[in-house]
Amino acid sequence: MTSPVVLGLGGCVDYELKLSSSILEQLVGEYQIHEAELTSSVTVTDERELVISILTYLRKGGGGEHFVASSECLSAFAGRFPTRTTLGGTSVRAAMEMSRLGVPSTLHLVSLNDIVRRLLPASCDYICSGDQDTLYPHLIVQYDQDMRVRAGDIDIRAPFPNRLIYVNDPANESMLLSDELGSLLHDARVFLISGFNAVRDQRTLDLRLSTLRSHMRQLPAEAIVYYEDAGFHEPGLSQRVHDALLEVIDVYGLNEDELQSHLGDAVNLLSVTEVARALASLRALIPVKTLVVHTKYWSAAFGERAGEYADPLNEGILIASTRYCHGDGYTDHDYERMRNRPRRTEAVEFAAALEGHMGGVVRCLPGFDLDVAAPTTIGLGDAFVGGFLAAVSRSS
Structure with missing residues (x-):
């Protein structure tokens, strides 16, 4: 496997x-x-x-x-x-979106049951750290x-x-790592880290982070490590994850809620000066090679290699937008039609202005103009991650 x-x-x-x-x-x-x-x-x-x-x-x-x-x-x-009843977690939803795009993956799970076995696509392999079924x-x-x-x-x-x-999930709160993870990473070109936000005990978190770093020593030097942020159940533990992992993360992704949570202030997402200031402040707090921020208006990469992520940004926006309009049941036709939809006018203007203001360290792509009476708001960030990583995997 x-x-x-x-x-x-x-x-x-x-x-x-x-x-x-x-x-x-x-x-x-x-x-x-x-x-x-x-x-x-x-x-x-x-x-x-x-x-x-x-x-x-x-x-x-x-x-x-x-x-x-x-x-x-x-x-x-x-x-x-x-x-x-559906499957969740950033990694699982990302895997399911990647499967639709023809990109197979292997999941590391901490909880397994018949629902997971039934709903996971055939192209998704998995290992699980749990020794018995849990729900x-x-x-x-x-x-x-x-x-x-x-x-x-x-x-x-x-x-x-x-x-x-x-x-309320003891398995994800414990986040036990499988002994097989290191060997799984030996030939990986892309590795997604997510889920530490569910851990509530500092000692447990520190132990898992140390174990993860040991497993990650088997990653090839050219592999891309993507970390997706989330709302920490114990907000004070977020910094411990940063301290342990920032030096081994290539791309750090987060949405608008998490952006504003880190900064402790609201940000007008269509103000070039406010967003430029927010990105600079966030980079000072989270000094990684590339930050990726995905919002309802636009998605942007910020860092010296930002320009390399234009295609992944676009694929992330495309998949998340298709899910927003059509939910889990979207078809290949829905996905292809989304490509030809117009972008939001205010977002197009904002993206061009932000790139002009910040220069080559930022690549910003506008979102689509979507008017949906009953949109799907669940799993949009996860869908973005799936699209983004599918594009990264094709180019790596």
Whole structure:
């Protein structure tokens, strides 16, 4: 079992649902939730706090990921809505998108069960660090733009569509690494690192990072290592991952929510001066060879080799946009039609202006002009990573 593309480090089963105003309004009434309570919280311990967390994000149109102390409250909330069972985790979703593009890969998993075996494409091989089947579903909540919730003193409307992730997953929290990982990396040309955001214990994280570095010594010198950021369940641990891995990462990817989280401030994504300042500040915090930021308006590479990543950026945008419009069920025809859609006018102007302002260290590509009544907001960043790495693997 060898593949030039190795994708890790975790994976999961997702329960996907789309919010409805009526159920949220009912819950606001049942739990006597007030507008003043809609403030950000890192963890969620019961269904009332879960509803508050969702409403807080919905009000600003944001996305995020959170640890939930009670798996029972996830099940209780999911039981109020129709749900879809899918596979999740950045590495797994990226592998599935790459499979559609004809690029096989090998996954490193920490949890395995019959759902994973049934839903993984045949072109995706895998190893798993777990010695028995486990199932810890993640709750993935999506909402549409302009969704409105009115109950009591709460009256909010979502300015953008987005998705939220709520997790209670001991397997990903432990992130045990398989002894086979090093030999798997021996012939790899591309290696994706993701999933450390789920680890909540510092000692466990430090041990896993040290073990990973040992495995990575078997990577060929020319291999491209891509790290995809995510919302850390314990935000203070993010820096430990940076300290351990930055020197061995070639490309560091993140979305607009993670960009603004690192900077601790909102960024106008169509302001050249604000984005240029944000990229420079982010590079000072995360000094890697190449930063990749993917947003709803544009995607950009920032670094001395930024120009080499134009095709991967474009493929990432193309795949994520096709998923946004058509969901899991998109066809080859949908994908080819997306290529010919016009780009967003304001994004085209922004991308040209940003490159003109920052010079050759930035390559910025505009997103497509997409007007969809009920878009898919789940897995867009993962789809971007899959498209990006498919293009990288073809050129490496």
